[in-house]
Amino acid sequence: MGVPSVPRVWREIKYKYNLIGSKCVKCGKACYPPLTVCPYCGGKEVREVKLPERGKVISYTIIRYAPRGFEKLVPYVVALIELVDGTRLISQLTDVEPEEVSIGMEVEAVFRRLREQGNSGIIEYGLKFRPLRR
Numbered sequence: 001m002g003v004p005s006v007p008r009v010w011r012e013i014k015y016k017y018n019l020i021g022s023k024c025v026k027c028g029k030a031c032y033p034p035l036t037v038c039p040y041c042g043g044k045e046v047r048e049v050k051l052p053e054r055g056k057v058i059s060y061t062i063i064r065y066a067p068r069g070f071e072k073l074v075p076y077v078v079a080l081i082e083l084v085d086g087t088r089l090i091s092q093l094t095d096v097e098p099e100e101v102s103i104g105m106e107v108e109a110v111f112r113r114l115r116e117q118g119n120s121g122i123i124e125y126g127l128k129f130r131p132l133r134r
Helices: 006-018
Strands: 020-024 046-050 054-063 076-083 088-093 106-116 123-131
Touching (some): 006 123, 054 088, 088 106
Parallel strands (some): 088 123
Antiparallel strands (some): 076 088, 106 123
8 A cells, every 4th residue: 555645635635524425416315435426326416515423323343453554543443324314434433442332322523543654654634433422
């Protein structure tokens, strides 16, 4: 895995930091990450939409043997999250121990460190989800 180019990183900031998805004009369904063609109906007219930052855990897995670049994070949780508008996405959970995660747990998006490219490389930031604090 190579180091990402600086122009590419800057182009992706809007999507990584703001939970921007796409919504189909034809069927009205949203998806994340944004796509140019609707995965539900094949519609080609989609628009960018700011997605809600709250949702619930639909399913999850605990990663104990991480791929290269994520070894320092184990164990960590990756979850299928359904946002309050019905959009589903996969994200890492944070601020929670793996044994505390449960199906139906309410979560919210937060800005966090994702990973570092090598020992002295680029530090990548983006969105993860944490349990909703009431």
